[in-house]
Amino acid sequence: MSLIAVGIGLLSFGATATIGYWMLSANRRMIRLLDMQTLLKESQSAHFHHLNIATEGVIKDVQTVQQTMNALRAIHPEIDASLTVHQFLLLHEGEDTGAVDIAQACEVLRSIVQHQTIVAGKSQPLSVNHASLLRRLLAVFDRHHLNMSALHIDADTAHRLGLAASHLQQYEWAESALGVAYQLSPGHASVLEGLEHIARLRGDDALYRHWLEARMKLTPSPHEVVPKLADYVIEMARFDEGIDIRDRALYIRDVIASGM
Numbered sequence: 001m002s003l004i005a006v007g008i009g010l011l012s013f014g015a016t017a018t019i020g021y022w023m024l025s026a027n028r029r030m031i032r033l034l035d036m037q038t039l040l041k042e043s044q045s046a047h048f049h050h051l052n053i054a055t056e057g058v059i060k061d062v063q064t065v066q067q068t069m070n071a072l073r074a075i076h077p078e079i080d081a082s083l084t085v086h087q088f089l090l091l092h093e094g095e096d097t098g099a100v101d102i103a104q105a106c107e108v109l110r111s112i113v114q115h116q117t118i119v120a121g122k123s124q125p126l127s128v129n130h131a132s133l134l135r136r137l138l139a140v141f142d143r144h145h146l147n148m149s150a151l152h153i154d155a156d157t158a159h160r161l162g163l164a165a166s167h168l169q170q171y172e173w174a175e176s177a178l179g180v181a182y183q184l185s186p187g188h189a190s191v192l193e194g195l196e197h198i199a200r201l202r203g204d205d206a207l208y209r210h211w212l213e214a215r216m217k218l219t220p221s222p223h224e225v226v227p228k229l230a231d232y233v234i235e236m237a238r239f240d241e242g243i244d245i246r247d248r249a250l251y252i253r254d255v256i257a258s259g260m
Contacts, residue, residue: 078130080111081114082112082129082133088137089140092144100146102152105141105151106153110153112133112134113134113161114160115130116164118159118190125164126164126167131164134164135170138170138173148176148179153180155184156185158177158181158184159177159188161174162176162177162180163178163190163194165177166197171202174194174198178191178194178198182195189215192214196215
């Protein structure tokens with residue numbers, strides 16, 4: 001019995017020691033795991049802290065760039081017009097685009113043609129960049145079947161659009177825009193001059209004479225209008241059936257050409 005008791009005691013002691021050692025190892029591993037978890041949390045916290053700082057810096061940089069762009073657009077309206085038209089073209093220049101908002105189209109058109117200068121009744125062409133953007137914009141309008149009757153623009157915008165389109169040799173747009181400008185504000189000599197030029201290019205003699213007479217009534221100075229009327233009369237007389245009239249027309253043309 002004593003040997004059995006001793007054996008059982010030894011087995012119990014061994015089992016207890018084994019269980020104790022296992023529990024000690026498990027406790028150490030648990031402590032190590034908790035330490036690693038704590039370290040990971042601290043590392044993640046530091047990482048997110050630095051990430052938040054970097055994100056705030058990027059947001060501030062973006063805001064600074066946006067404020068700079070807004071300042072540039074306010075100081076330089078030509079840059080604002082270019083960006084406005086470019087954004088509109090990105091939306092509508094592709095093949096699969098939706099319907100064009102008329103109010104937005106009018107605003108975009110107004111922003112670009114306001115840089116069509118008119119000095120002392122004489123117009124200067126748009127810059128190369130603005131001319132290219134306007135040509136692309138008019139192409140978008142044509143593809144969406146938008147014309148002057150669909151666009152609701154004021155007399156000044158129509159006037160400037162007509163002159164700009166004439167410089168671009170977009171004579172249909174120029175004629176319709178100048179026609180709208182003449183209806184809304186018929187007192188501009190450059191509008192009549194533009195319509196006169198387009199009528200002459202079309203070979204419409206009656207309409208050309210009409211705009212010449214209208215401009216002569218508006219600006220009765222003979223130094224500019226009367227020579228054009230004389231050229232028109234001489235040109236018409238050259239095709240008259242009477243030989244005397246044709247000869248006189250040629251004679252008068254030679255006299256005018258010689259400066260006598």
